[in-house]
Amino acid sequence: xxxxxxxxxxxxxxxxxxxxxxxxxxxxxxxxxxxxxxxxxxxxxxxxxxxxxxxxxxxxxxxxxxxxxxxxxxxxxxxxxxxxxxxxxxxxxxxxxxxxxxxxxxxxxxxxxxxxxxxxxxxxxxxxxxxxxxxxxxxxxxxxxxxxxxxxxxxxxxxxxxxxxxxxxxxxxxxxxxxxxxxxxxxxxxxxxxxxxxxxxxxxxxxxxxxxxxxxxxxxxxxxxxxxxxxxxxxxxxxxxxxxxxxxxxxxxxxxxxxxxxxxxxxxxxxxxxxxxxxxxxxxxx
Ligand SMILES: C[S@@+](CC[C@H](N)C(=O)[O-])C[C@H]1O[C@@H](n2cnc3c(N)ncnc32)[C@H](O)[C@@H]1O
Numbered sequence: 001x002x003x004x005x006x007x008x009x010x011x012x013x014x015x016x017x018x019x020x021x022x023x024x025x026x027x028x029x030x031x032x033x034x035x036x037x038x039x040x041x042x043x044x045x046x047x048x049x050x051x052x053x054x055x056x057x058x059x060x061x062x063x064x065x066x067x068x069x070x071x072x073x074x075x076x077x078x079x080x081x082x083x084x085x086x087x088x089x090x091x092x093x094x095x096x097x098x099x100x101x102x103x104x105x106x107x108x109x110x111x112x113x114x115x116x117x118x119x120x121x122x123x124x125x126x127x128x129x130x131x132x133x134x135x136x137x138x139x140x141x142x143x144x145x146x147x148x149x150x151x152x153x154x155x156x157x158x159x160x161x162x163x164x165x166x167x168x169x170x171x172x173x174x175x176x177x178x179x180x181x182x183x184x185x186x187x188x189x190x191x192x193x194x195x196x197x198x199x200x201x202x203x204x205x206x207x208x209x210x211x212x213x214x215x216x217x218x219x220x221x222x223x224x225x226x227x228x229x230x231x232x233x234x235x236x237x238x239x240x241x242x243x244x245x246x247x248x249x250x251x252x253x254x255x256x257x258x259x260x261x262x263x264x265x266x267x268x269x270x271x272x273x274x275x276x277x278x279x280x281x282x283x284x285x286x
Contacts, residue, residue, distance in 0.1 A: 024113040028070035029241040039243035052231040052274040059150035065157035068119035089135040168225030182272040189214035227275035237267035
């Protein structure tokens, strides 16, 4: 008979600090034991409650494009019975515009290092999380691959996808209840076109950015993918975290000033939509 293994001792502050420092890039600012916070590129902590979360207690939940896992850990904290978090295997699998590939792919890979999941794995261990991370693209979500979820969240991903509506359709295929879509907001186009769905096509050489929607376009994408929006957050800004690269261009500084004036601090403007699966779509599609 194998002897029972002793429970692992809680990590000391020095161990937590060393584990955090060993991760080349933190995307999220995550609170860990001993009052240590990861030096993320983005700090979701002040806005996470602004997102219109439904009651997740006892629900099977999916986080799409999890990176370091902050939204997945949040669902676990909110009482989800099971959380699956998906992301790509490595950085080169992003939907990089073809002209940007030679430039963007090595930069993206160099930033993160060999292990795209390093931050997630470290935070997961230090938080004692049970979230299951799977390396799978949103486009490849099927019930055969991941099963079915009561709830799905996806944050700040659609901008980076060539085909955001197809991605949302794939999320719908594996979701039976609600979908929380938290995406970047094109503020000027929202003010100029409050009712018209307008998305700016970026697709330039240096960035992995495709469609930048105004509010109406975000709502339309969710609708086109077969959901019905039930709630909408107020617009909010995701602040740049401690680890965010500095050294802004003049244009970026001008944007920063504008955002400070509009939202009170610099960061990336977002809005969250809580939508339910529209089951009448399946009847139409048949
Ligand atoms: C901008 S980050 C957002 C991270 C997190 N969802 C949030 O809201 O803070 C986008 C994440 O989506 C992942 N991603 C990019 N393309 C993807 C795809 N096709 N399928 C799944 N994840 C993808 C990236 O690797 C990255 O981790």
